[in-house]
Amino acid sequence: MGALIEAARKPEFSAQISLVLSDNPDAPGLAVAREAGVVTGAIDFRSLPGKEEFEAALHTQLVATGVELVCLAGFMRILSRNFVDRWRGRILNIHPSLLPELRGLRTHERALAESREEHGCTVHYVTAELDAGPIVTQARIPIFPRDDAEALAKRVLFEEHRIYPQALDVVARALRAHGAPGM
Numbered sequence: 001m002g003a004l005i006e007a008a009r010k011p012e013f014s015a016q017i018s019l020v021l022s023d024n025p026d027a028p029g030l031a032v033a034r035e036a037g038v039v040t041g042a043i044d045f046r047s048l049p050g051k052e053e054f055e056a057a058l059h060t061q062l063v064a065t066g067v068e069l070v071c072l073a074g075f076m077r078i079l080s081r082n083f084v085d086r087w088r089g090r091i092l093n094i095h096p097s098l099l100p101e102l103r104g105l106r107t108h109e110r111a112l113a114e115s116r117e118e119h120g121c122t123v124h125y126v127t128a129e130l131d132a133g134p135i136v137t138q139a140r141i142p143i144f145p146r147d148d149a150e151a152l153a154k155r156v157l158f159e160e161h162r163i164y165p166q167a168l169d170v171v172a173r174a175l176r177a178h179g180a181p182g183m
Helices: 002-008 028-035 051-065 081-086 107-113 149-178
Strands: 020-022 040-042 070-072 091-095 118-125 135-142
Touching (some): 002 028, 002 149, 020 028, 091 149, 107 149, 118 149, 135 149
Parallel strands (some): 070 091
Antiparallel strands (some): 118 135
16 A cells, blocks of 8 residues: 555656545554545444445445545455445455465465465456456566565565556556456
């Protein structure tokens, strides 16, 4: 999220970060966003009866703020088909693997356990199927014999911070020119 905010400060960048919204009122990213001058909000999922109510509140807040494109960053909830369909072609996510391989959690540990030679990250459109939406871009890194999960995670995070802003810029330009791309 910080990398997206920083990129959006550049005059040539095609997206504006208009809201940072969290499902956790204590999320550290909210303070980072406020410090950067970005409007923040929180919808505490624990205060609502269920997923449907949470997603309705999320949708209402996004629409009220005029959000056109949602970028998930550290959002660890699986969105329902209904929510994803309402925002079809307008939700991006960053995943720490080279999709379609290693969907889900603990990707760094799994890459090492499988003795893979490379790892990386993927920016993709969110669909109802977990980590299965169309790919916008990927970054590949080698896995070194000395790597552990922590070292690998740090190198992947560096690439995430590099490619997510690039992907957002491309998608925002396409959205502006042609409507929801990629779907």
